[in-house]
Amino acid sequence: MENVKGLQCISCGRVFPADDRVFTCPECGEKGILDVIYDYDYIKKNISRETLSQNRDYSIWRYLPFLPVQKESRRTPLKVGWTPLYYPQKLMEVLGLSRLFLKDDGLNPTASLKDRASAIAVVKAGEEGFETVACSSTGNAASSLAGNAAAMGLKSVIFVPQRAPQGKVAQLLIFGATVISVQGNYEDAFHLSAQAIAHWGWYNRNAAINPYLVEGKKTVTLEICEQLNWQVPDWAIFSVGDGCTIAGAWKGFKDLYQAGFIDKLPKMAGVQAEGCCPITRAFLSGNPLEPMEENTLADSIAVGVPRNPDKALNAIRESKGTMINVTDEEILQAMKLLGHTCGVFGEPAGVTGLAGLKKLVAGGLISRDELVVTCITGNGLKDVNNAVKAAGAPIKVDPDLGELKKKLAGLVRF
Amino acid sequence: MENVKGLQCISCGRVFPADDRVFTCPECGEKGILDVIYDYDYIKKNISRETLSQNRDYSIWRYLPFLPVQKESRRTPLKVGWTPLYYPQKLMEVLGLSRLFLKDDGLNPTASLKDRASAIAVVKAGEEGFETVACSSTGNAASSLAGNAAAMGLKSVIFVPQRAPQGKVAQLLIFGATVISVQGNYEDAFHLSAQAIAHWGWYNRNAAINPYLVEGKKTVTLEICEQLNWQVPDWAIFSVGDGCTIAGAWKGFKDLYQAGFIDKLPKMAGVQAEGCCPITRAFLSGNPLEPMEENTLADSIAVGVPRNPDKALNAIRESKGTMINVTDEEILQAMKLLGHTCGVFGEPAGVTGLAGLKKLVAGGLISRDELVVTCITGNGLKDVNNAVKAAGAPIKVDPDLGELKKKLAGLVRF
Numbered sequence: 038m039e040n041v042k043g044l045q046c047i048s049c050g051r052v053f054p055a056d057d058r059v060f061t062c063p064e065c066g067e068k069g070i071l072d073v074i075y076d077y078d079y080i081k082k083n084i085s086r087e088t089l090s091q092n093r094d095y096s097i098w099r100y101l102p103f104l105p106v107q108k109e110s111r112r113t114p115l116k117v118g119w120t121p122l123y124y125p126q127k128l129m130e131v132l133g134l135s136r137l138f139l140k141d142d143g144l145n146p147t148a149s150l151k152d153r154a155s156a157i158a159v160v161k162a163g164e165e166g167f168e169t170v171a172c173s174s175t176g177n178a179a180s181s182l183a184g185n186a187a188a189m190g191l192k193s194v195i196f197v198p199q200r201a202p203q204g205k206v207a208q209l210l211i212f213g214a215t216v217i218s219v220q221g222n223y224e225d226a227f228h229l230s231a232q233a234i235a236h237w238g239w240y241n242r243n244a245a246i247n248p249y250l251v252e253g254k255k256t257v258t259l260e261i262c263e264q265l266n267w268q269v270p271d272w273a274i275f276s277v278g279d280g281c282t283i284a285g286a287w288k289g290f291k292d293l294y295q296a297g298f299i300d301k302l303p304k305m306a307g308v309q310a311e312g313c314c315p316i317t318r319a320f321l322s323g324n325p326l327e328p329m330e331e332n333t334l335a336d337s338i339a340v341g342v343p344r345n346p347d348k349a350l351n352a353i354r355e356s357k358g359t360m361i362n363v364t365d366e367e368i369l370q371a372m373k374l375l376g377h378t379c380g381v382f383g384e385p386a387g388v389t390g391l392a393g394l395k396k397l398v399a400g401g402l403i404s405r406d407e408l409v410v411t412c413i414t415g416n417g418l419k420d421v422n423n424a425v426k427a428a429g430a431p432i433k434v435d436p437d438l439g440e441l442k443k444k445l446a447g448l449v450r451f
Numbered sequence: 452m453e454n455v456k457g458l459q460c461i462s463c464g465r466v467f468p469a470d471d472r473v474f475t476c477p478e479c480g481e482k483g484i485l486d487v488i489y490d491y492d493y494i495k496k497n498i499s500r501e502t503l504s505q506n507r508d509y510s511i512w513r514y515l516p517f518l519p520v521q522k523e524s525r526r527t528p529l530k531v532g533w534t535p536l537y538y539p540q541k542l543m544e545v546l547g548l549s550r551l552f553l554k555d556d557g558l559n560p561t562a563s564l565k566d567r568a569s570a571i572a573v574v575k576a577g578e579e580g581f582e583t584v585a586c587s588s589t590g591n592a593a594s595s596l597a598g599n600a601a602a603m604g605l606k607s608v609i610f611v612p613q614r615a616p617q618g619k620v621a622q623l624l625i626f627g628a629t630v631i632s633v634q635g636n637y638e639d640a641f642h643l644s645a646q647a648i649a650h651w652g653w654y655n656r657n658a659a660i661n662p663y664l665v666e667g668k669k670t671v672t673l674e675i676c677e678q679l680n681w682q683v684p685d686w687a688i689f690s691v692g693d694g695c696t697i698a699g700a701w702k703g704f705k706d707l708y709q710a711g712f713i714d715k716l717p718k719m720a721g722v723q724a725e726g727c728c729p730i731t732r733a734f735l736s737g738n739p740l741e742p743m744e745e746n747t748l749a750d751s752i753a754v755g756v757p758r759n760p761d762k763a764l765n766a767i768r769e770s771k772g773t774m775i776n777v778t779d780e781e782i783l784q785a786m787k788l789l790g791h792t793c794g795v796f797g798e799p800a801g802v803t804g805l806a807g808l809k810k811l812v813a814g815g816l817i818s819r820d821e822l823v824v825t826c827i828t829g830n831g832l833k834d835v836n837n838a839v840k841a842a843g844a845p846i847k848v849d850p851d852l853g854e855l856k857k858k859l860a861g862l863v864r865f
Binding site: 095113114115116121123124125126127141144146147148183184185186187188189190197203204206207208209210211212213215216217218219220221225226228229232233236372373375376377378379380381382416417418419421424425427428429430431432433434435436437438441442445 | 528529530537538539540541555560561562597598599600601603611617620622623629631632633634639640642643646650786787792793795796831833838839841843845846847848849850851852856
């Protein structure tokens, strides 16, 4: 990889060569998460705003010089990335914003932002000769890994916690994954997957451990900046679970800045669910992270023991951003608000950023004229039970116009 | 609309001006479905292969001169169309084909091909000053209408039959639609919607009745041909319910042919579920269509009294194509096959075309070297219960490596 200088430990600062199969710093252990260090001179020589404007590959691979993969590596055949960036008039009116953009990452091939990371995972697994990839996940990382593995012809083994919604599990099985439903919480699933990966020698796609996955996630902000014609948002709002997504989003902005594509950086706002907010708590208190129970319906961000709090906390702090919590009720309200005003159906974790944005605007931290972007990180079809909670039930009628008139009278005005 | 000459009755051949609010032929009644007649000279002057190659609007609107809307009309803000066309190596090996392309239309904004028709519906409703749009649907037409209406700021009223899957209904409600669950089958829902539309004066998005919707659906084949660099498939395979989708697909090929973009036409193959196959029966027997019960799990194509059999039958016959039925078991197998080999998750009706293709190849009607395209018309996340039937259940284990080793032994080899 001519564009990569090495992997740097975010704890001790040591740099390791990128072709080692090292996932965490040998000195610092689990705390020693690694960060990919690029050669920005190489990047500048190989990609520019102008070459991008001519590039008709509308997928994450248009940013190849920014990605930690070999140029000639086999890639997932699925079309990952280049999801739409909407400018939602009615939603802006409701929120009281004049320049809001909404990235719909539920339109990725397996219906979540996680496809961006899994696309990198399967390429790296292929580069290194693995035949089986594995991860533990509350759902989206898993389905994206299983889908991209199937498309690449790799086997996948997925560890899910007991509470993973049926839709997400069905998707895994359809993709041919071996699915292990661990009778416990996410933490139990994570530990068992780590032991099994060590035992069988599979490729490890656990996002916080594998330094390459954040690099896939960062493509969401590469796209946002290009779609905004290289304007930089004042605020970028993301939901936060494990911490990897907001860390990746921040890495995207920083890489673009270092390579001279943009001339400033945004503030990052991270939003957690009140029932599971260990990273918000650590941010606000300044104390080390302490685990929490996982009491939220936003299952994709219900992570009581996040694996990557440091990268996430660094992103918020470096960017001079903030963190905020929202209740499950506020999340359900955000699902309705998004659907009613934009025709976009987000899953609970997918709209948590939007719920937080609403609060940040109401609280005066984000003002009307700031340029704001938030991302819907997963499709609501993945978790229909919660959608039903948010949306209510249909009006049942017999096939008779008289009955329909009676039932609609008073209810709806046309 | 400078590109449209008029609306022609497919029964008696009379042509009506396109600015009349006439949906069916006043002479022929319900049988008199209308077809949009274009001015191909106008089209040739306003769009070409070359202008398309420079056009960076990757949505259905890139084909504006082929569409029955006014140039300056307000359009749905959702990004409809330009879904990926895959070249699925492993699937080709399994099927015994050397040139198969797979269009994943589940990646439309509300996760089905129907977004193409609903995008046109909301534009037409807007052009004609309506504030409320309505339809009856087994689900996908409905959710696409509700989503696109919400994005446009229109109200929607949706009539669904009792059996519509929960995921599809939840999506409607999230989009703010007034959802009427008609306690009966699709036919009952259709009739009640027709009465209610007449009574309240809403815009009618029932696809077989509204002549403009087929024109939205045809964009799927406009895209396929452009994505194939204007090669024409030997065979195009679609699942068939109401008949409108395959009719639209055929219209797309014919319009491209008339406008000189392609130099031949494909054969169309229509696939129905054995438990509800009135159009196949009419095609094979040559007798007029007779209604059937709706006994299939492929709910999106379970239409016992199709509204548009004539356009569908014309498409198959004119193209010298064929029709075939598949069992529910074959549909479930096709879901697994698609997921395992391609990482694409289709709903039952969405993979019915693929199930039929498998049979047509096995039966020798389609041969190894023919250029074949089929379309996955809807995302499997819309109907998770059937996915569970197809995929089975995960392996449950306690968080213990010893137990995991025991459970995996014999089951899986890594």
